[in-house]
Amino acid sequence: MKTLTTTGVRTGLSLALLVFCAGGAGAQTTSDTSGAPPAATGPDTATGGIENPPLSGLDSPSFEPGFGARSYLAPKIQVSEAVDTNSSGALSSRTAVNDVIRGLGSLDLQKLWKVHPLNVDYTGGVVWFQGKGGGQTYQLHSLAAIQRILWRTGQLSLRDSFSYLPQGSFGSNSYGGAGGFSGGGGLGSLGGGVTSGGGIAGGGGGGVFGGGQFGTLTNQPRITNSAIVDIAQSLSPRSSVVLGGGYALTDFLNNPQGYINSQQSTGLAGYNYQLNRHDQIAFSYAFQEIHFPHAGSGSVNVNVWQVHYGHRVSGKLDLSLSAGPQWVRAYNTIGGTSSYLSGAGQAALRYSSSARTSTSLSYSHFTNAGSGFFSGANTDAGRLALNHMLTRHWSFVTDVGYSYSTRVLKTLSSTANNSHAYNSWYAGGALRRQLGRHLGAIASYQYDNTHFGSGFCQTGTTCSSGYGRHVGLIGLDWTPSPIRLE
Numbered sequence: 001m002k003t004l005t006t007t008g009v010r011t012g013l014s015l016a017l018l019v020f021c022a023g024g025a026g027a028q029t030t031s032d033t034s035g036a037p038p039a040a041t042g043p044d045t046a047t048g049g050i051e052n053p054p055l056s057g058l059d060s061p062s063f064e065p066g067f068g069a070r071s072y073l074a075p076k077i078q079v080s081e082a083v084d085t086n087s088s089g090a091l092s093s094r095t096a097v098n099d100v101i102r103g104l105g106s107l108d109l110q111k112l113w114k115v116h117p118l119n120v121d122y123t124g125g126v127v128w129f130q131g132k133g134g135g136q137t138y139q140l141h142s143l144a145a146i147q148r149i150l151w152r153t154g155q156l157s158l159r160d161s162f163s164y165l166p167q168g169s170f171g172s173n174s175y176g177g178a179g180g181f182s183g184g185g186g187l188g189s190l191g192g193g194v195t196s197g198g199g200i201a202g203g204g205g206g207g208v209f210g211g212g213q214f215g216t217l218t219n220q221p222r223i224t225n226s227a228i229v230d231i232a233q234s235l236s237p238r239s240s241v242v243l244g245g246g247y248a249l250t251d252f253l254n255n256p257q258g259y260i261n262s263q264q265s266t267g268l269a270g271y272n273y274q275l276n277r278h279d280q281i282a283f284s285y286a287f288q289e290i291h292f293p294h295a296g297s298g299s300v301n302v303n304v305w306q307v308h309y310g311h312r313v314s315g316k317l318d319l320s321l322s323a324g325p326q327w328v329r330a331y332n333t334i335g336g337t338s339s340y341l342s343g344a345g346q347a348a349l350r351y352s353s354s355a356r357t358s359t360s361l362s363y364s365h366f367t368n369a370g371s372g373f374f375s376g377a378n379t380d381a382g383r384l385a386l387n388h389m390l391t392r393h394w395s396f397v398t399d400v401g402y403s404y405s406t407r408v409l410k411t412l413s414s415t416a417n418n419s420h421a422y423n424s425w426y427a428g429g430a431l432r433r434q435l436g437r438h439l440g441a442i443a444s445y446q447y448d449n450t451h452f453g454s455g456f457c458q459t460g461t462t463c464s465s466g467y468g469r470h471v472g473l474i475g476l477d478w479t480p481s482p483i484r485l486e
Contacts, residue, residue: 054232055282055310056270057242058159058209061318071485074108078125080442080475082176086467087129087219099130102176102475104140111485120145127166127174129219138166138219140174154233154240162225168213168371169224170381171401171426176473177446178385178399179430208266208286208304209246214371214379214403215424215450217415217467220259222372223251230268242270242284252372258414259372260297265289270308282308284322288367292375297411298332300376302367304344318350328367330376332409342378356389367408373416376408398429399446418455419465425449428471438480444473 053059082100104125111118124141141164149156167173175181209228230244246266252259270284288302306324311317323345331337346364353359363382370377381403389395402425412418428446435441451466 052274052277052280052310052312054240054242054270054272055280055308055320056268056272056284056306057232058157058228058230058244059232061312061314069112071111072109072482073485074479074482076106076108076477076479078102078104078106078442078475078477080104080176080180080473082471082473084129084469084471086469098135100176100471101128101130102126102140104175115150117148117150118146123175136219138174138221140165154231157228157230157232159228159230159246160226162223164221164223166219166221168216168424170212170214170403170424171399171446171448173216173426173448173471176475177428177430177444177471178401178426179397179428179446180442180444180473180475208268208288208302208366209244209248212368212371212379212381212403213250214381214405215373215422216371217450218257220255220257220372221253222259223249223253225249228266238274240272242268242272244268250369250372260370260375260411260413260415261293261372262369262375263291263293264369265291272308278311278313280308280310280312282310284308290367290369290376292369292409292411297375298330298409300331300367300408301329303327306344316352318348320346320348322346326367328408330408332375332411358387360385370407371405373413373422374405374407374409375411375413377405378408379403379405393434395432395434396429397432400427401425416452416456417458419452420455421453422456423449423451438478440477440479442473442475442477444471446471 052061080102082102084098084100086096087098087100102125104123106121106123108122109118109120121144122142124139127138127140129136129138142162144161145159147158149158163169165174172178172181209226213222213224226246226248228244228246230242232240232242234240244267248264248266250262252261255261266286266288268284268286270282272280272282274280284304284306286302286304286306288300288304290300290302292298304324304326306322308320308322310320312319323343325341326344327339327341329337329339344366346362346366348360348362350360351358361382361384363380365378365380367376367378381401383399383401385397385399387395387397402423404421404423406421407416407419416422426446426448428444430442430444432440432442448469448471449466453465456465457463
């Protein structure tokens with residue numbers, strides 16, 4: 001029965017690829033966005049001024065034209081088959097090529113009550129890594145939710161972002177690559193503003209409220225969760241304040257590799273002033289306390305002061321810059337207590353040159369939990385993504401990301417040994433063909449690379465300090481019309 005199922009899936013996806021390459025002569029004459037959910041613009045009060053929300057807060061401005069506020073429920077299904085040259089992430093030059101089958105679904109809920117709108121995004125499914133001995137099967141779950149409580153001059157937001165994934169989030173490896181997941185008609189990016197957006201929480205992979213998972217070795221299931229409460233209050237038509245607090249954790253399950261679990265508490269205070277219709281400045285202070293529950297792992301405290309500048313043109317351009325000093329105090333039983341002064345900052349640009357083309361570019365330098373490799377890390381992370389509609393039925397996306405992390409505490413781990421740094425990067429893209437009003441086909445490719453610095457391999461031993469991975473994917477996605485909720 002298992003062989004029959006695998007054969008059926010392979011046959012269906014092969015036929016989809018043939019249709020994809022042939023151009024789908026029988027496709028209907030609708031655009032490739034006809035099955036997409038409506039833009040979640042909502043009323044202007046939904047984010048405390050959605051065109052230009054407070055720069056030091058967690059909300060980003062709407063980047064879509066206003067299609068009218070409405071409540072909806074939007075489902076989507078995607079099935080795919082991939083060829084993976086190193087699905088286990090083995091640190092070896094001799095790796096096996098395996099088939100990987102994924103069945104995924106997503107559900108997007110927007111409910112616009114007058115004073116307490118709700119947004120929920122869920123993506124989940126199953127991934128089957130085929131190989132000798134029957135292979136392995138993992139579940140995938142990502143859930144993000146925002147509940148807002150509005151009043152005339154401000155809002156209270158309750159945010160939570162949860163994930164259960166077998167691999168790190170940087171590059172969307174668990175979903176077969178960033179191109180197939182967040183672009184080209186994929187299932188879409190998650191976050192819902194929980195750890196993304198303008199101000200100190202945005203950037204290439206995190207900020208003070210979100211650490212990110214940069215790189216991974218083997219398929220290691222992990223639970224991550226970030227819960228945030230924040231208030232934005234206008235003081236005048238031009239000025240506002242933001243207060244926020246959050247708690248996040250990363251827990252690696254059944255952890256024979258020895259990844260390092262982490263817990264993080266964060267507080268934020270910011271003042272924002274709108275210079276004119278398009279320009280805004282802000283000042284913020286944030287405190288992070290990152291704790292590692294393993295005996296002897298210690299903790300890291302970070303105080304961050306930042307100056308922010310934002311330039312926004314509704315529907316066309318969103319530029320945000322921030323920089324400032326940070327004071328880091330680290331403690332563990334091996335190295336004792338140490339402190340140092342460094343810098344933190346980020347830059348993010350989203351630009352829509354036309355209705356057919358959009359670009360996003362981000363960079364950030366921040367202190368985080370260390371992605372399970374280190375007990376705390378200073379990370380430089382950047383990402384570039386380009387979306388372009390080639391024709392009425394064809395669209396293309398390319399996505400590139402790079403991160404470099406150095407450890408904060410001198411705690412040794414079995415995953416990083418005595419290495420002081422590692423880098424992780426990916427590059428890929430996806431091509432999508434709209435086959436009908438609701439059906440589309442996608443083909444994507446991504447290359448991932450993780451490499452550890454000196455100290456990873458012991459002297460006198462044969463060792464590989466990094467690995468590369470090629471993933472080629474084809475699949476079908478079905479996007480029914482959104483269900484309106486009155």
